[in-house]
Amino acid sequence: MQPDLNTYKDLQDFGNLELIAKQVVEGFITGLHKSPFHGFSVEFAEHRLYNSGDPIKNIDWKLYGRTDRMFVKRFEEETNMRCQLVMDISSSMYYPKKDFNKILFSIYSAASLMYLFKRQRDAFGLSFFSDKVEFSSPAKSTTAHQKYLFSELEKLMQRDGRDVRTSVSLGLNEIAELIHKRSLVIIFSDMFETGPDEKKISDIFSALQHLKYNKHEVVVFNVLDFKHEVDFEFGNMPYHFVDIETGEEMKLRPQQVKEKYQESILDFRRELKLKCAQYGIDLIDADINAGFYSILHAYLLKRAKMF
Numbered sequence: 001m002q003p004d005l006n007t008y009k010d011l012q013d014f015g016n017l018e019l020i021a022k023q024v025v026e027g028f029i030t031g032l033h034k035s036p037f038h039g040f041s042v043e044f045a046e047h048r049l050y051n052s053g054d055p056i057k058n059i060d061w062k063l064y065g066r067t068d069r070m071f072v073k074r075f076e077e078e079t080n081m082r083c084q085l086v087m088d089i090s091s092s093m094y095y096p097k098k099d100f101n102k103i104l105f106s107i108y109s110a111a112s113l114m115y116l117f118k119r120q121r122d123a124f125g126l127s128f129f130s131d132k133v134e135f136s137s138p139a140k141s142t143t144a145h146q147k148y149l150f151s152e153l154e155k156l157m158q159r160d161g162r163d164v165r166t167s168v169s170l171g172l173n174e175i176a177e178l179i180h181k182r183s184l185v186i187i188f189s190d191m192f193e194t195g196p197d198e199k200k201i202s203d204i205f206s207a208l209q210h211l212k213y214n215k216h217e218v219v220v221f222n223v224l225d226f227k228h229e230v231d232f233e234f235g236n237m238p239y240h241f242v243d244i245e246t247g248e249e250m251k252l253r254p255q256q257v258k259e260k261y262q263e264s265i266l267d268f269r270r271e272l273k274l275k276c277a278q279y280g281i282d283l284i285d286a287d288i289n290a291g292f293y294s295i296l297h298a299y300l301l302k303r304a305k306m307f
Contacts, residue, residue, distance in 0.1 A: 017157075018150050020108060021115035028116065028297055035120055036303040037081055037184060047071040081122040082139040084179050084216075085110045087156075088168065088189035088223075090130040091244040094161030095225060102223045103161065105288045106188035107153050109221065109296050113186065116300075118146050126152060127178070129171025130164045136178050165245045166193055169203035176210045185211055186219045188286075190229070191272060201268065205275045212279050219282045221295075222272070226287040230265055232258045 050059060050070035058072040087093075087110060093103040110126065117124040118141065125139035126149045135152060137145075168191055179185065193200040211218050227233050234254035241250045276283040286295050 017107070017111050017154050018115070018147075021111040021150075024108070024112040024293060024296075025115045025119065027293070028112075028300055036300040037083070037117075037120070037122065047073060081117075081120075082181055082183040083113075083117055083122060083124045084127060084139060084175070084183050084185050085113060085124060086127045086129065086172070086175055086185060086187045086189075088130070088166065088171070088187075089128045089134065089156060089159070089161070089164065090166035091161050091164045092166060092190055092192050093223070095244060096228070100288055100291075102190055102225065102288055103156070105223050105286065105292045106221070107157060109188060109286075109292045110186075111150060111153055112292075112296060114146060114149060117141075118143070124149075125179075127175050128152075128156065129168075129175065131167040131170060133171055133174045133178070136175065139181075139183065162244070163247070168193055169200065169207040172204075172207035173210055176207070176214050176216075179214070179216065182215045183217075184219070185216045186221070188221045188223055190224055191220070191222055201271070204272075205279075208275070208281060209279055212281065218279075219284070220276065221284050221286040222269075223286045223288065225289065226285075227289055230262075230269070232261050232265075 047060060047063065048071065050072050054072050060071050060073050063069075063071050087103075087106050089103065093106065094101055114124055114126075121141055123139035123141040124146075125137045127136040128134045137149060137152075168189060172187070175185075191204060193204065208218060208220075224230055232254060236253055236255045238251065238253055241252070242248070273283055275281075284295070284299055286292075
């Protein structure tokens with residue numbers, strides 16, 4: 001029976017990150033009849049003359065029509081698939097400070113996907129960004145590489161996350177240039193920029209478009225605490241709000257600004273969904289209150305049915 005892995009305490013009780021990822025993926029496998037991810041890293045290399053016994057499916061019939069000679073296509077196939085897991089590690093991802101926050105949601109989700117990719121013999125890399133790229137590894141499929149990336153995630157769990165600003169656009173643009181071969185790029189981020197304005201929102205969309213222009217398939221897990229960051233449910237008592245990235249402070253009653261806040265955040269989320277649909281990007285609402293296991297499992301089941 002799959003254990004409940006939706007709370008921080010449950011996860012702590014399971015021990016190290018690799019063991020948690022194994023438990024999660026074994027739970028996934030029972031519900032997945034086939035892989036939810038399909039490779040697209042098989043790339044054309046060259047033609048060669050057809051030899052008796054070569055698979056007929058590899059014959060280039062268009063070239064045969066032009067030359068009246070049979071050639072087969074040769075391909076370079078390094079792996080079933082390449083994937084780059086990209087994580088926003090700015091201070092806003094450490095909200096809320098208590099219990100299960102956005103960074104933990106992202107870490108456990110990424111660890112589970114790495115375990116799944118390794119099981120499928122796929123290559124995977126890992127990147128962290130804040131207002132710049134702080135860590136990035138190439139995609140590999142070895143056990144040693146998997147253990148190395150697990151150790152980097154465990155180091156990330158020990159950070160306090162204070163005073164680290166965000167630039168989603170700069171981070172994603174830099175990562176787009178670091179990934180040299182067509183890949184599946186899975187992003188975990190709240191998509192919040194430090195001091196958001198119209199230009200910065202536009203920059204985020206340009207960075208996502210950059211990834212698509214480079215022929216990557218892009219999946220965005222928009223990781224949020226919906227209760228507070230979307231619904232703005234704080235009650236009507238006075239609060240002292242502190243921006244964990246800039247240190248800016250404000251004292252107010254939440255009900256005084258709730259309507260305006262909700263209008264602003266909904267406008268942004270609506271535009272984000274519209275642009276992602278326009279660019280062919282898969283956008284997943286990831287409410288940390290629902291737990292990473294249920295969200296990740298539901299997404300993988302949905303994706304498996306698409307192919």
